Amino acid sequence: MILAVVLLLGLTSVAQSPITHDVRPGYGVTSIGWLSDYHSPLRGTPGDTRVYVLDSGVSGGTALVLGGTHGNEIAGVVAAVMLVERAIPTEGRLIVIPHANNAVHGYPDSRCPSCPSWVELNGPDGASRLFRYSPRLTNPAHQSPDSSSYVHPSGLAFAGEEARNLNRVYPGVADGTLTERIAYAITRLVIEESVDYVFDLHEAGVTSRLAHTLVCHPRALQVGAIAVMDLELEGLVMKLEPSREEFRGLSHRELGDLTEALVFLIETPNPGQESGLDAPDVVADPVHPLEERVGVHLAFVLEVLNIGRSLGHPPVSVNGVPNHQQLVQLGVSTWLNW
Amino acid sequence: MQRIVLWMVGALVMVGLAVVGGPVLNAGFQPGAAASWVARSGTWTVADGLLVGESGRALFSVELGSVRRVEAVIDHVQGEWATVIGKHESDEAWVEARVSATGITLVAWSGGREKAWTQAVAVAFPATVIVAFAGERARVVVNGETVLQASDGVFADLGGDVGLGAQGQAGFSLFHASSLSGPVLITSLGQSPGALMAKVLADRIGIESTYETMAKPEMVEGNGTLILVIGASSKGLGAAGISVEDESARGAALVAKAQVLGWGIVVMHIEGEPRRGTLTDELIDEFTPVAGYVVVKADGNADGLFTSLCAASGIPLRTIVATAQGADVLADLFGLWK
Numbered sequence: 085m086i087l088a089v090v091l092l093l094g095l096t097s098v099a100q101s102p103i104t105h106d107v108r109p110g111y112g113v114t115s116i117g118w119l120s121d122y123h124s125p126l127r128g129t130p131g132d133t134r135v136y137v138l139d140s141g142v143s144g145g146t147a148l149v150l151g152g153t154h155g156n157e158i159a160g161v162v163a164a165v166m167l168v169e170r171a172i173p174t175e176g177r178l179i180v181i182p183h184a185n186n187a188v189h190g191y192p193d194s195r196c197p198s199c200p201s202w203v204e205l206n207g208p209d210g211a212s213r214l215f216r217y218s219p220r221l222t223n224p225a226h227q228s229p230d231s232s233s234y235v236h237p238s239g240l241a242f243a244g245e246e247a248r249n250l251n252r253v254y255p256g257v258a259d260g261t262l263t264e265r266i267a268y269a270i271t272r273l274v275i276e277e278s279v280d281y282v283f284d285l286h287e288a289g290v291t292s293r294l295a296h297t298l299v300c301h302p303r304a305l306q307v308g309a310i311a312v313m314d315l316e317l318e319g320l321v322m323k324l325e326p327s328r329e330e331f332r333g334l335s336h337r338e339l340g341d342l343t344e345a346l347v348f349l350i351e352t353p354n355p356g357q358e359s360g361l362d363a364p365d366v367v368a369d370p371v372h373p374l375e376e377r378v379g380v381h382l383a384f385v386l387e388v389l390n391i392g393r394s395l396g397h398p399p400v401s402v403n404g405v406p407n408h409q410q411l412v413q414l415g416v417s418t419w420l421n422w
Numbered sequence: 423m424q425r426i427v428l429w430m431v432g433a434l435v436m437v438g439l440a441v442v443g444g445p446v447l448n449a450g451f452q453p454g455a456a457a458s459w460v461a462r463s464g465t466w467t468v469a470d471g472l473l474v475g476e477s478g479r480a481l482f483s484v485e486l487g488s489v490r491r492v493e494a495v496i497d498h499v500q501g502e503w504a505t506v507i508g509k510h511e512s513d514e515a516w517v518e519a520r521v522s523a524t525g526i527t528l529v530a531w532s533g534g535r536e537k538a539w540t541q542a543v544a545v546a547f548p549a550t551v552i553v554a555f556a557g558e559r560a561r562v563v564v565n566g567e568t569v570l571q572a573s574d575g576v577f578a579d580l581g582g583d584v585g586l587g588a589q590g591q592a593g594f595s596l597f598h599a600s601s602l603s604g605p606v607l608i609t610s611l612g613q614s615p616g617a618l619m620a621k622v623l624a625d626r627i628g629i630e631s632t633y634e635t636m637a638k639p640e641m642v643e644g645n646g647t648l649i650l651v652i653g654a655s656s657k658g659l660g661a662a663g664i665s666v667e668d669e670s671a672r673g674a675a676l677v678a679k680a681q682v683l684g685w686g687i688v689v690m691h692i693e694g695e696p697r698r699g700t701l702t703d704e705l706i707d708e709f710t711p712v713a714g715y716v717v718v719k720a721d722g723n724a725d726g727l728f729t730s731l732c733a734a735s736g737i738p739l740r741t742i743v744a745t746a747q748g749a750d751v752l753a754d755l756f757g758l759w760k
């Protein structure tokens with residue numbers, strides 16, 4: 085009996101350490117920390133996650149890139165991982181969290197039963213790498229059961245399960261649910277690291293109104309407008325949307341309101357999020373292949389940084405990242421480390 | 423009041439001529455159109471939506487500055503050439519572009535002396551021809567291509583009327599002349615970010631402009647140009663606590679004031695198809711007919727709504743493929759082309 089309890093506790097503690105991922109930091113990475121460094125109660129929970137810092141050593145601004153706010157939005161995860169593996173900042177700093185909500189893993193996705201749990205990317209010499217493809221929301225095992233509704237501190241009410249949606253609970257609550265604590269830690273990071281630009285990388289269903297959208301906090305709208313117009317000339321067509329007042333709880337609204345950062349949310353189209361598709365191919369879809377979507381994310385991150393710099397915002401310059409065309413031509417694997 | 427103003431414009435449209443307040447003259451040539459032109463020589467008749475001239479000149483009287491542009495759609499040339507007259511002070515002082523199927527000749531007559539600049543080019547009819555003047559510079563644009571540029575003091579010295587001409591027979595389906603100048607007041611009708619994009623474009627060409635999403639008639643003072651950027655979403659309006667009726671009333675008040683003060687009015691829809699929809703279309707229907715000039719992004723006019731509204735009112739419609747190309751259009755309209 086005692087042995088059973090000890091075993092159970094042991095298992096519990098194993099289950100609650102954060103999941104680690106196959107991320108292979110490149111020369112640009114100067115330090116690796118944890119999200120819990122910004123909010124210690126997160127340590128030892130499934131919500132803790134790796135934070136990669138790429139510091140050019142040259143004074144400038146700081147950009148934060150969040151992948152994996154939603155576990156199924158794989159292009160954002162891969163784009164963030166690619167930055168960790170390939171980006172070389174030459175001015176300012178890049179901070180990357182490839183799995184912003186690391187508590188989404190390890191349970192089936194009821195929204196997409198036919199979606200994969202892992203995405204495999206093939207590299208040279210028969211090598212392959214696996215990326216988790218997980219549900220959108222925090223694993224319910226890590227949080228008390230959903231209520232009938234989730235009420236954001238602003239008073240705005242959402243469906244109960246949205247309490248497990250990282251992008252509804254910003255700016256977070258220090259002693260709140262696991263999801264709220266993750267949001268709180270990210271908010272603390274933005275404040276403590278004096279982040280100037282935040283990019284929250286997302287995906288949406290291919291026919292969703294949101295797909296191909298750049299959402300900007302009102303202070304970031306001018307930079308966003310220029311980015312949308314300039315990249316349209318290169319064939320990358322995005323809608324421009326400002327954060328509305330009613331977007332309470334969302335990263336671009338709350339982080340933008342609470343800090344000085346220019347906050348952006350980028351949405352690409354993911355067939356895995358399209359309802360009614362039988363066997364979506366989230367990597368090799370003929371219309372929206374992964375490399376195309378990753379290319380859009382990275383193109384907008386870099387374009388926004390260029391424009392921000394040209395408009396006198398704190399400069400962040402990054403080398404080593406493929407452009408959209410290079411990604412589409414050579415594929416994602418070419419631009420990862422093997 | 424708003425309805426009356428629109429009705430008046432509508433009434434003018436019905437007789438085929440919309441003289442928009444300010445330094446803009448638009449003429450379509452519907453059957454039974456009131457004669458706004460004066461036949462200076464030759465014979466001039468209106469038939470089947472065309473103004474047809476035979477060996478002579480027709481002049482339009484409008485008060486324009488020296489920096490000005492004349493835009494005409496030449497339907498056909500049966501004979502030697504069709505003429506677009508950019509400046510006509512007297513029979514001894516004028517500048518005109520002669521357009522044939524094989525080339526353009528810009529001719530200036532002043533002080534008993536003729537000067538001519540010629541460019542061989544294949545011209546497809548119907549041809550949209552723009553003759554523009556800025557300081558000592560002049561240029562001729564045919565079907566979107568700048569085919570001829572010239573520099574001479576005569577271009578700055580002369581003013582006067584504008585007009586059309588024919589050597590042999592030529593038919594014209596549209597005539598527009600304008601002399602737009604800053605400062606520019608840019609506002610949104612519908613509260614989408616398109617207005618901010620227009621502000622970015624205005625900044626790019628270096629024209630003095632004020633961007634005010636909720637501009638009020640008090641901001642229309644002195645001389646200037648009003649740019650109405652149409653784009654609505656129920657979300658955007660709802661969040662701002664504004665109804666489409668509110669926007670319509672605000673727009674009508676702005677237009678009324680601008681017309682009283684003789685401002686030019688430019689209507690833009692530059693966010694494409696995603697920014698079409700019931701609410702946007704209500705504003706398009708209402709405000710396109712009051713424009714002196716309309717700029718639309720092609721996919722926002724896929725159904726031809728702007729085409730039919732502009733044709734009905736004899737308003738030139740400029741189509742761009744990418745939003746950023748709007749900068750060239752504004753540079754053209756304000757005489758700031760390079």
Ligand SMILES: [Zn+2]
Binds near residue numbers: 153157285287
């Ligand atoms: Zn998302």
